Amino acid sequence: MAVDDDTLLDSSSSKKDAHVSSSEELAALDLQLSGLISSASSSKSPSSLSTSLESALALEKKARLSADLAPTKRCALAILEMCFNAKDWSLLMEHVVLLSKRRAQLKQVVASMVQKVMNEYLQKTPNLETKIKLIECLNGVAAGKIFVEMERARLTLQLARIHEEQGKIKEAGEVLQEVAVETFGAMAKTEKIAFILEQVRLALDRQDYVRAQILSRKVSHRAFADADESKDAEGKKKLSSVVQPPAEGTPSLLELKGMYHKLMIRYYMHDDEYLEACRQYQSLYEDARKAVSKGDEANADTMETDADAETYLPYLQRVCWLVCLSTSGPMQKSLLEQTRTDKAVRDMLPAHHELLTAFGNAEVIGWPELDAKISKALEKEINVFGAKGSDVRERRVGHLKQRVTEHGILVIAKYYRRITLTRVGELLGLSASDAEKRICTMVNEGHIACKIDRVVGVVDFATAKGESPAAVLDSYAASVRDVVGLVERSSHQISREMQRHGLASKA
Template sequence: MVQQAMQYIDQTPDLDTKTELIKTLNSVSAGKIYVEIERARLIKKLAKIKEDQGLIAEAADLMQEIAVETFGAMAKTEKTAFILEQVRLCLDRQDYVRAQILSRKISPRVFEAETSKEKKKPKEGESVVEEPPADIPSLLELKKIYYQLMIRYHSHSNDYLEICRCYKAIYEIPSVKEDPSQWIPVLRKICWYLVLSPHDPMQSSLINSTLEDKNLSEIPQFRLLLKQLVTMEVIQWTSLWNTFKVEFENENNMLGGSLGEKAAEDLRLRVIEHCISLQNILVVSKYYSRISLKRLADLLCLGIQVWLLV
């Protein structure tokens, strides 16, 4: 009866009637395990109505009432899509703590499952998995949505390395890698966020693997940018900024949007860190047997106070 009544939702004459019917069906199905999937779908419809009315907080609260990860009969794609919707609404209301908790219900390994395998028939006693609705995205589309949401989450704390890894995962999606209009903006973002990331073994490993990517030859200026980080040469901030300023500003119009308000400041900070690291002191020592702090500061376009602090 609930399934039959749900078919009439889209035939309701106005929004008030539609909302009232959804609420009635929700009340009827509350607490009944055999219609838990129908109740989740009803809640999702009601949350969408609330969101369209600008009530983001109410929509997020509604969605969080349902723990679909416990639904054995719900298809994996529908379950994943539901949790991603919960995460998105939490991000929209700037509830980053809850967004992180919800996102951990999804293991990235779920997107690596082979979809080409034939579905096994359920054994006796096992619950039958229902087919997902037609509007549920495929597993690879959900993978892209997941990492886009994770980029939004990590952008809040300016965790550049994690943002880079998310873009790296998007870059590996076949539909993205086959379309230059998609992979070029993503590869640009990977390069920028690698440069913005603090120096550590993970960052070094990602830089070297990215430099080996043949697609990087399509955007040679970014190969040059990454090369500067792995070459034993001093980076002069003024020269680097003059070279890449236009590319930096062009990111605002590229897929994925701008690099963030702090990015330009953090880029300069990374160049300074690169220049005052032990490795780059060794670079300077190859060319100078003796050098004053003033001359070193002039070479690197830094104030002498920076070196006094070091």
């Protein structure tokens, strides 16, 4: 059962001498503290402020040693208010640290001080330097204290954004990566995911791709299971008494899902992992299509307008390019067929549909003819192939040509038993040596199985078709085991017959 913070006591409150103030005592204390605050504010002399602070500190000490939560908290907050009203930020930070380190200080008092300064005073600092110092002061107070872990995470996020605005991307990433929010039980799921995605983004911005991958694994795909609903899981059901609501401005689960896919696209495209990037774009396309149909998938095609199509067509175009750039395999073939049969591709993207059809058919593709058909669409695609004239575009266009060649070799392996390297080169538009290199590469990668007689220049797909070397060795081993088993059974039967007829004794 959830209990309000004001009724929760520190472990020291279990002592027999713990005291709980009555309402009359609290009213008298409030009157006394308000008088001290007025006295410190009305008089501009430092001595008046110092006197008021000493009186409030004495009241705080008395309440703290009695383990009385309510008056201790009120005294501590009154002290901070005096410092804030005096606009003495150094004094404010000094008293935050002082009060948090006093003997037998209650956890709820420390938490209340950190929350008040963070929520009310932090945005009123006169300059950025003071704000940074105040954040660092609060982080120092909250360090190692589990009851203010959420406040420390939010303060660290603010500090990282300040560093980023100043152009210090490296410092921002290093500050933010120190906080492991996945262990925070009181933080809402959406806020956790948003924090981790911010860590991933900063890691990508400073080109630390190894750390970005490690951080991205903290977010499971199951975390977005409720993103397809009209409301987040936290909006449909009441939050647990332990879990606090997310901070203001935290994106919804559906928005976080889109952010996650876009960050993963940046990571996969850096390493040219086209199939994984294609799957991320496929998810973005499906989510955008569902948002357009507003859940009415049966009438989605009739309800869509040109403006609606513009929201998801860019994602679909990139899916088409990336599935063709991906290395051939079961998942690639499945995704290729699924995309090729999509009605939106057939009706709105004719050039892309022609490209997918060429890769889907069991026919050799001629690169010059294909390039003439898709050149205009390829020039416009900057997200996948990069800017015109860049090294990225040159490399990825080369990868597309390579996939066209690999598709042609797979088709040749399907229809031919024996074929000369010269003829393979003619079919693929390559020289015999280049065709041999591509075939050898595909054999090493396990896409095809064949033997090449380099003396006569013949590729033999018949001798190794359907069976890899490992499979052949396994069949030989199985045959040897069968023979050994037959020999053992025959020897056993011979021994039985000899014993039955007494031949063994005569021998």
